[in-house]
Amino acid sequence: MTPAAPEGTFHAFMERARRTGTLVVQPRMGFGTAAQMRAGLIATKDAGPGTVGTVTLDSFTRVGDFASAGRALRAGDELNGYPIVTLGPQVTRDMLDGVRDADFPVQVRHGSASPGPIFAALMAAGLDATEGGPISYCLPYSRTPVNRSVHAWREVAQRFASLAETGTVPHLESFGGCMLGQLCPPSLLIAISVLEGMFFAQQGITSVSLSYAQQTHAGQDEEAVRALHDIAADLLPSVSWHVVIYAYMGRYPATRTGALSLLSASARLARRSGAARLIVKTASEASQIPSIAENVTALRVAARAGRASGPSLGAPPSTGIEAEARSIIGRVLDLHADLGRALTSAFALGYLDVPYCLHPDNAGRTRSYIADDGRLQWAATGALPITGTGGRPKAGGLTSAELLHALSYVRDRYDTGAFAHQ
Amino acid sequence: MSPHCIAEKRPKPYAVLSSTPSDSHTWNLLFVQMLMEENGWSVTNLGACVPVAMLMDESLRRVPDMIVLSTVNGHGAQEARQVIAALRAQPSLARVPVALGGKLCVSEDRERAVVDELVAAGFDAVLVGDTAVPVFRSLLTRAAAMPGRHAGRRA
Ligand code: B12
Numbered sequence: 001m002t003p004a005a006p007e008g009t010f011h012a013f014m015e016r017a018r019r020t021g022t023l024v025v026q027p028r029m030g031f032g033t034a035a036q037m038r039a040g041l042i043a044t045k046d047a048g049p050g051t052v053g054t055v056t057l058d059s060f061t062r063v064g065d066f067a068s069a070g071r072a073l074r075a076g077d078e079l080n081g082y083p084i085v086t087l088g089p090q091v092t093r094d095m096l097d098g099v100r101d102a103d104f105p106v107q108v109r110h111g112s113a114s115p116g117p118i119f120a121a122l123m124a125a126g127l128d129a130t131e132g133g134p135i136s137y138c139l140p141y142s143r144t145p146v147n148r149s150v151h152a153w154r155e156v157a158q159r160f161a162s163l164a165e166t167g168t169v170p171h172l173e174s175f176g177g178c179m180l181g182q183l184c185p186p187s188l189l190i191a192i193s194v195l196e197g198m199f200f201a202q203q204g205i206t207s208v209s210l211s212y213a214q215q216t217h218a219g220q221d222e223e224a225v226r227a228l229h230d231i232a233a234d235l236l237p238s239v240s241w242h243v244v245i246y247a248y249m250g251r252y253p254a255t256r257t258g259a260l261s262l263l264s265a266s267a268r269l270a271r272r273s274g275a276a277r278l279i280v281k282t283a284s285e286a287s288q289i290p291s292i293a294e295n296v297t298a299l300r301v302a303a304r305a306g307r308a309s310g311p312s313l314g315a316p317p318s319t320g321i322e323a324e325a326r327s328i329i330g331r332v333l334d335l336h337a338d339l340g341r342a343l344t345s346a347f348a349l350g351y352l353d354v355p356y357c358l359h360p361d362n363a364g365r366t367r368s369y370i371a372d373d374g375r376l377q378w379a380a381t382g383a384l385p386i387t388g389t390g391g392r393p394k395a396g397g398l399t400s401a402e403l404l405h406a407l408s409y410v411r412d413r414y415d416t417g418a419f420a421h422q
Numbered sequence: 423m424s425p426h427c428i429a430e431k432r433p434k435p436y437a438v439l440s441s442t443p444s445d446s447h448t449w450n451l452l453f454v455q456m457l458m459e460e461n462g463w464s465v466t467n468l469g470a471c472v473p474v475a476m477l478m479d480e481s482l483r484r485v486p487d488m489i490v491l492s493t494v495n496g497h498g499a500q501e502a503r504q505v506i507a508a509l510r511a512q513p514s515l516a517r518v519p520v521a522l523g524g525k526l527c528v529s530e531d532r533e534r535a536v537v538d539e540l541v542a543a544g545f546d547a548v549l550v551g552d553t554a555v556p557v558f559r560s561l562l563t564r565a566a567a568m569p570g571r572h573a574g575r576r577a
Binding site: 029033058059060062063065068072077078081082111142180181183251287288289356357358360392398399400403404407410 | 449529
């Protein structure tokens with residue numbers, strides 16, 4: 001059986017943080033060698049209290065190409081993350097030894113639609129927290145058919161849930177609130193996040209987190225995160241859950257000032273909307289894999305911005321995000337009692353359809369745009385079970401310049417200081 | 423007949439656009455596809471995480487006038503070497519122009535060093551940084567005008 005987990009698990013740490021109301025901050029950090037990864041985790045721990053460690057995996061490992069990860073290690077070629085499968089459990093145990101403890105849990109973040117070997121490796125290394133989902137780790141991360149991803153995720157979630165037999169509470173976070181990182185209106189992000197949380201619960205997972213990635217408009221985001229809390233409270237009554245905010249996941253500001261002020265805005269969003277955890281982005285996001293020092297700076301900047309703000313007193317006026325999300329979720333739940341099957345059918349029918357997503361199983365009939373007030377809106381809703389809001393008064397399709405312009409909306413505003421006050 | 427109509431009669435130049443096997447980023451692919459279409463190309467966009475064999479099969483099914491690789495995940499320099507070796511080893515694809523662009527390494531310093539290596543490995547153009555898109559545009563114009571282009575030829 002899996003060796004005993006250390007005293008402190010991710011779940012227990014987050015429960016404590018929630019009781020004390022501190023915003024937990026976490027990097028998106030991953031390096032190709034055990035020595036660098038260990039140094040990064042130690043620096044993250046030292047930036048605490050209130051930080052959680054991350055081991056982000058490289059993209060050869062994500063697609064199951066372990067041979068290429070091995071070749072890169074032998075050749076000394078740099079990887080874009082930690083090759084947990086290729087290095088093996090003992091190397092990872094040694095890497096974590098004395099770093100991971102009750103006050104410093106570590107989560108594995110990967111992005112794989114075929115996660116079997118990754119779960120085997122992380123569980124063998126004694127880890128109890130990771131991320132994913134049958135949809136959110138499929139569409140943005142692979143060309144794997146949705147039904148195969150559902151199958152694989154059902155299997156790993158059940159295997160992961162069995163850690164409970166060893167006295168550990170395994171924790172699984174949905175990446176559904178991010179998807180392709182940008183230009184997906186909030187209601188669909190909320191729906192996918194909640195549906196994946198419910199999928200995990202159906203496989204026996206008892207501790208989950210639901211994500212939401214900062215988008216183009218602070219007020220819209222706050223409304224969305226409040227809706228996420230309300231819907232999760234209704235639909236996930238029997239599991240422990242919290243909300244995690246991702247600092248902007250699209251094309252990031254290129255200037256240091258712009259990058260850090262966007263990060264601070266995400267920390268304020270997390271505090272205003274009552275989220276428990278924040279995953280940060282660094283000043284080199286726009287250009288290259290960030291250094292350890294840049295990650296530490298980002299953690300400090302985010303924690304400081306979080307401390308300086310508090311929960312909003314009143315909720316922002318509703319623009320209908322919650323009703324839209326509930327409508328999408330309801331239609332998917334009606335498809336089948338087994339959520340895996342419901343999710344697969346929902347994509348086939350276009351009830352779930354992510355704008356601009358090239359995955360072969362995505363219907364591709366939805367479109368979004370950034371309105372004049374900065375809110376992300378539907379331009380075409382395809383077969384999504386929502387009404388009315390679609391239909392931008394623009395004839396013809398988007399041009400490459402218009403696409404780039406929409407993708408650069410947040411970046412440009414922060415680089416020129418236009419959003420500095422938010 | 424207007425010159426416009428005459429231009430329409432020529433078959434459009436054809437390109438296969440692909441990511442590398444480990445890269446799942448697609449906004450770059452969508453952007454490059456739209457850019458090429460606006461410049462008069464017809465494009466098959468193979469999407470994310472394209473295995474080398476799939477790129478080969480698609481390119482052999484209908485030999486393109488250009489193969490375009492777009493990658494940003496930082497493994498590009500490593501994977502592009504394998505892709506170009508496979509393409510150049512295939513006689514009917516050995517002379518098809520192949521362009522590579524995006525972010526090729528996990529650090530910008532390293533990237534500058536690999537561009538020349540990749541050209542030596544067989545790429546016709548390796549396009550990174552701020553000049554990538556304008557240089558690519560003029561390359562598209564030149565390639566479309568080439569008399570020996572492959573459009574529509576079966577392998
Ligand atoms: C959105 C995004 C994602 C989304 C992608 C969703 C999807 N399916 O597309 C998600 C969140 C899923 C994601 C995942 C990952 N990402 Co990402 N992502 C980004 C981000 C924030 C924006 C990319 C974007 O939308 N660009 C919009 C397009 C239009 O611009 P572009 O890609 O830069 O392309 C331009 C040029 O490069 C050029 N170009 C590109 N290709 C070509 C080709 C030709 C021929 C030409 C001429 C020009 C050209 O033209 C474009 C317009 O100027 C960037 C950082 C940033 N830029 O802010 C990171 C970034 C690209 N991601 C990165 C990484 C590493 C990953 C991951 C591996 C996770 C990790 N370890 O951090 C995974 C990928 C997994 C995999 N299997 O590959 C790194 C790459 C690091 C590097 N190269 O040094 C970046 C730079 C972030 C960072 N600093 O760490 N990501």
